[in-house]
Amino acid sequence: YxxxxxxxxxxxxxxxxxxxxxxxxxxxxxxxxxxxxxxxxxxxxxxxxxxxxxxxxxxxxxxxxxxxxxxxxxxxxxxxxxxxxxxxxxxxxxxxxxxxxxxxxxDADVARLISITGVNLTVATGLVAAIGDIRRFASPQKLVSYFGLNPRVRQSGLGAAHHGRISKSGRSHARAMLVEAAWAAAKAPGPLHAFFVRIRAKRGHQIAAVALARKLTVLCWHLLTKQTDYRWARPALVATKRRAMELRSGQPQKKGNKPGPAHAYNVKALRDQE
The missing domain is CATH 1.10.287 (Helix Hairpins)
Incomplete structure (x- = not known):
């Protein structure tokens, strides 16, 4: 030693x-x-x-x-x-x-992850618990391998490398939550939805969902490492998630004439604009 x-x-x-x-x-x-x-x-x-x-x-x-x-x-x-x-x-x-x-x-890490479309409180908390200290992963590919979302590679000597299915050699619970978040993100307009549609046209919806889960993993690594929010976050949707988190924790409801920031998500024009 x-x-x-x-x-x-x-x-x-x-x-x-x-x-x-x-x-x-x-x-x-x-x-x-x-x-x-x-x-x-x-x-x-x-x-x-x-x-x-x-x-x-x-x-x-x-x-x-x-x-x-x-x-x-x-x-x-x-x-x-x-x-x-x-x-x-x-x-x-x-x-x-x-x-x-x-x-x-x-938890600042949970607040950053829920800014991603498709990631709710349960998924964000599960990912933060599984990752722990993000500094122990030197690159996004290390985190992808930790969750078992990296493709298997079969190669003999100097021959061509053949890529197969994902390894599934990591935390199965976190991997399942990422795939669940990928299906939710694929239904909402935005860059993640565009990525899902592009992969689905070539490889099918199942492979597109796993590819989007891998993309979410890389995105989580960048957000936690750089300590920043998702650039394409929807403010009203994030405020709704935040308010739902507060109500679930037992905080009292706020009743008054002045609407809160989460009220914008109920206005269809503002929601469509986001």
Whole structure:
């Protein structure tokens, strides 16, 4: 070690470890909720019950429709048990979101990342927790490899290099959040949408989404390294995200005659202009 032959390994501090635990717990609850919802849908499908006419089966009107469906008694008991479990996990998820939002209010890195179109509080917090200290990544390609979004390369000797699928050799949770953010950014007008459309025309929408996730990773590296906001940020949309973060953390609502900066997002003319 004194001669410098042993490489140093970065270890996260206590605050970063806490963020990672909170994000991991939230991810587990969301996956469990999705699994239970799929079980309810499987019960309805097994008894040839058509799809719910409402947008959300587990909303108030959707649950009323679910109670009127003819299913056997044992299946009815199973559905009621699943619904109770969903309500309980919904309370746990709200408590975790409140804790995560409360800590993210004073985090400058989270504030920079939510300026990107398609990146919300959950994605920004998860990325900040996974990255930790951005200085440990010397280049954007290092961060791309850390998330497993770099393509595999097969080459023998001096022969031609063949690029394949992404390696997926990093943090799977952060990679999944980046792909989710890429799908959201692809739907909104802007440079990221134009990039998605250009790649989709050549390679298809699945490869375009992964390419956009890689582009988001490079963008996050530049924003965190240079400590600047996204140049093409939409002010009203960022203000809406910020206000939603404050409300989720438990801050009281502001009622008065003077609208806040997030009100501009409700005006269609200003929203289209952005």
């Amino acid at each position: 004194a001669a410098g032959y042993l490489p140093e390994i970065w270890t996260p501090d206590a605050a970063t470890e806490r963020k990672r635990r909170l994000v991991a717990r939230r991810y587990q609850i969301v996956r469990h909720r999705t699994r239970i919802k799929n079980e309810v849908h499987a019960i309805l499908h097994a008894h040839l019950i058509p799809l719910c006419p409402h947008a959300d089966l587990f909303s108030k009107v959707g649950r009323g429709w679910l109670e009127r469906q003819p299913v056997p008694d044992d299946e009815r008991v199973a559905i009621e048990r699943h619904v109770r479990e969903l309500d309980r996990m919904g309370e746990d998820l709200a408590a975790l979101d409140k804790e995560i939002a409360g800590e993210a209010l004073d």
